[in-house]
Amino acid sequence: MLIHVLNGLVYGGLLYLVAVGLVLIFGLRQVVNFAHGSLFMLGAYVAYATIAIAGFWIGLLAAAIVLALLGLLLDRTVFRQLQDQDPIVTVLVTFGLLLVLEDFVRTVWGRDNLTVAVPQLLQGTVDIAGASFPIYRLFVIAAAAVIGAGLTIWLKTSRVGLYVRAFAADPVTTGMQGVDTERVSASVVAVGAGLAGLSGAIASPLLALSPAMGGSILIESFIVVVVGGFGSFSGAFVAALVIGQLQNFGIVFVPSIASMVPFLLMMAILIYRPEGLAGKAS
Amino acid sequence: MNLRLAALALGSLALSAQASQAQFSDNVLRIGVLNDQAGIYADMAGPGSVVAAQIAVDEFGGKIGNVPIEIIRGDHQNKPDIGLNIARKWLDADGVDMIADIPNSSISLAISALVKDKNKVAVITTSNSNRLTADSCTPNHVHWTLDNYSLARSTGSAVVKSGGKNWFFLTADYAFGHDMEREAGDFVKQAGGSVVGAVRHPLSSSDFSSYLLQAQSSKANVIALANSGSDFTNSIKQAAEFGITQSGQSLAGLAVYLTDVKSLGLESGKGIYLSEPFYWDLNDQTRSFAKKFGERHGGAMPTSFQAGVYSGVLHYLKAVAAVGNDTDGRAIVAKMKELPTEDLAFGKGSVRIDGRKLHPMYLFRVKSPAQSKAPWDLYEKVGETAAAEAFKPLDSACNLVGK
Numbered sequence: 001m002l003i004h005v006l007n008g009l010v011y012g013g014l015l016y017l018v019a020v021g022l023v024l025i026f027g028l029r030q031v032v033n034f035a036h037g038s039l040f041m042l043g044a045y046v047a048y049a050t051i052a053i054a055g056f057w058i059g060l061l062a063a064a065i066v067l068a069l070l071g072l073l074l075d076r077t078v079f080r081q082l083q084d085q086d087p088i089v090t091v092l093v094t095f096g097l098l099l100v101l102e103d104f105v106r107t108v109w110g111r112d113n114l115t116v117a118v119p120q121l122l123q124g125t126v127d128i129a130g131a132s133f134p135i136y137r138l139f140v141i142a143a144a145a146v147i148g149a150g151l152t153i154w155l156k157t158s159r160v161g162l163y164v165r166a167f168a169a170d171p172v173t174t175g176m177q178g179v180d181t182e183r184v185s186a187s188v189v190a191v192g193a194g195l196a197g198l199s200g201a202i203a204s205p206l207l208a209l210s211p212a213m214g215g216s217i218l219i220e221s222f223i224v225v226v227v228g229g230f231g232s233f234s235g236a237f238v239a240a241l242v243i244g245q246l247q248n249f250g251i252v253f254v255p256s257i258a259s260m261v262p263f264l265l266m267m268a269i270l271i272y273r274p275e276g277l278a279g280k281a282s
Numbered sequence: 283m284n285l286r287l288a289a290l291a292l293g294s295l296a297l298s299a300q301a302s303q304a305q306f307s308d309n310v311l312r313i314g315v316l317n318d319q320a321g322i323y324a325d326m327a328g329p330g331s332v333v334a335a336q337i338a339v340d341e342f343g344g345k346i347g348n349v350p351i352e353i354i355r356g357d358h359q360n361k362p363d364i365g366l367n368i369a370r371k372w373l374d375a376d377g378v379d380m381i382a383d384i385p386n387s388s389i390s391l392a393i394s395a396l397v398k399d400k401n402k403v404a405v406i407t408t409s410n411s412n413r414l415t416a417d418s419c420t421p422n423h424v425h426w427t428l429d430n431y432s433l434a435r436s437t438g439s440a441v442v443k444s445g446g447k448n449w450f451f452l453t454a455d456y457a458f459g460h461d462m463e464r465e466a467g468d469f470v471k472q473a474g475g476s477v478v479g480a481v482r483h484p485l486s487s488s489d490f491s492s493y494l495l496q497a498q499s500s501k502a503n504v505i506a507l508a509n510s511g512s513d514f515t516n517s518i519k520q521a522a523e524f525g526i527t528q529s530g531q532s533l534a535g536l537a538v539y540l541t542d543v544k545s546l547g548l549e550s551g552k553g554i555y556l557s558e559p560f561y562w563d564l565n566d567q568t569r570s571f572a573k574k575f576g577e578r579h580g581g582a583m584p585t586s587f588q589a590g591v592y593s594g595v596l597h598y599l600k601a602v603a604a605v606g607n608d609t610d611g612r613a614i615v616a617k618m619k620e621l622p623t624e625d626l627a628f629g630k631g632s633v634r635i636d637g638r639k640l641h642p643m644y645l646f647r648v649k650s651p652a653q654s655k656a657p658w659d660l661y662e663k664v665g666e667t668a669a670a671e672a673f674k675p676l677d678s679a680c681n682l683v684g685k
Binding site: 124256 | 320321322324325481482483484486487488489491492493495496511512515516519520523524525529545546547549550
């Protein structure tokens, strides 16, 4: 049983890292970024390419940095232009971006399912409550916890974090107070994209790499964001953990409808608490 | 259309008046290798299939009498409309006499109907659909290599014989997965084994840990994976992570081939059971074919499907030479069924009345990194199903049967 809880934490942790990037970009740019799943996918591929020449840890770092830079570029060229547009335009453009990135990866790395080996240091299993559990999965849980905690501290204590929270609450007033919103937004989008890349890199030893791998995590991340309340960091955290557990226990107890469970939760939230778990009713 | 036919008839009349010994349309025998040149099937067939076809042509001497043999290639990109357009153009305008390879069942089924209309030939080597020798059989195509029945049959019964009695299925939740689970499960029971459980996962899942833990706690000897592509790779990788094979359970892949194992790597793939009709390292003949293939294809070893292209093309050439023309596809296919087959890849074999090529199926186990001595040293042979039992009995749904 404990093993299932841990597996839920692994998946919940990855979902949180992806979902929090969505929340950041939505909070600052009011853009629902459908291309976010492909940033996760691209992060895994960048890690794959770097790990082959420079080792696992450099690979993680490279994925985060490359994707953060790509985030800056996208903010400048795409998201900034989209922020005052009709939501349907942002959906179309970011979805188009997803297709472009998938085809880019297909062209560079091909369609085969590539694999990344678990780093030497984290190979093997440990015995937990009588069952063996992979060490690498414990690392994923720890990494998600550390990154999540770091992000929370940054948002709660740093000046930029203050701006971000203020901006997410009321962009116009924040701008009138003299905050350079463009710079704050650009750096936050970079952080969001970098986190997606990092989580892709962290997930790469667990998953087969394919250009379509971003799709399923994107959908579940959106469920996390909706359930947590659009624009809420703590809501996304709670929702990611809940969905990670639901997903796993769904497979254990009701396998035939397991993939429906997160959607059922989302529907229930939209009907009974449309502002999300942590959102404020408007 | 009628005009063109008339012109063709006139042209062939003129030709036959000129050349007395044989009647070959435009004096070249053209073979079109139609497959997916860059997509998901490119490694298992793709450009390697063209190499394999060329090896068959060279082995045959490059010409029939004094008619040269030419190979052209087409990329159907896994899109039925594109595949069918290429095939039509080849048969109508480019003088292609036979189409080989054709991965992707929806395309191979469409092209088998097309060659029947035009009285040409299709040698289908990379498509797994059982229907090609059942309700969709035609007098103008033959089905080489393997099909879903033979995969399920070989893995299902041979693994039970080698001691894997209790099976648990991890199945992709769509028609293909269900079919494989049902067929393999039947063979397991026939061979005296039992199916202790199954769990279905959605197509393109990412986290298999909960499914694998259920498979593990089922205490089955064999966990059979009725899935493919990224689902297969994910489940194998994560099974390795949880150390499932170390604790004594075996994994069996129901639709896994050499290139899948190659890209998965032996560290994750070691110990998996799988079935194929060909492996490059089976005997001296297969090794000599593999050597020729590797020299022309960057050192890669041929897959079963590429070996099938070689074998099928070679047998087609023998039949054309025996018939003496390339214009009557039906007569050539009938001759292919009459002549026994023999080649380096599959040894001696035959083509059944319904177009099914018969040869043994082998059960392999993937080697561990320590056992493997070369980059393509991937399999160890652990079982064999004889040609007579490896394939589906004649199906009355095929109108060539029982006439």
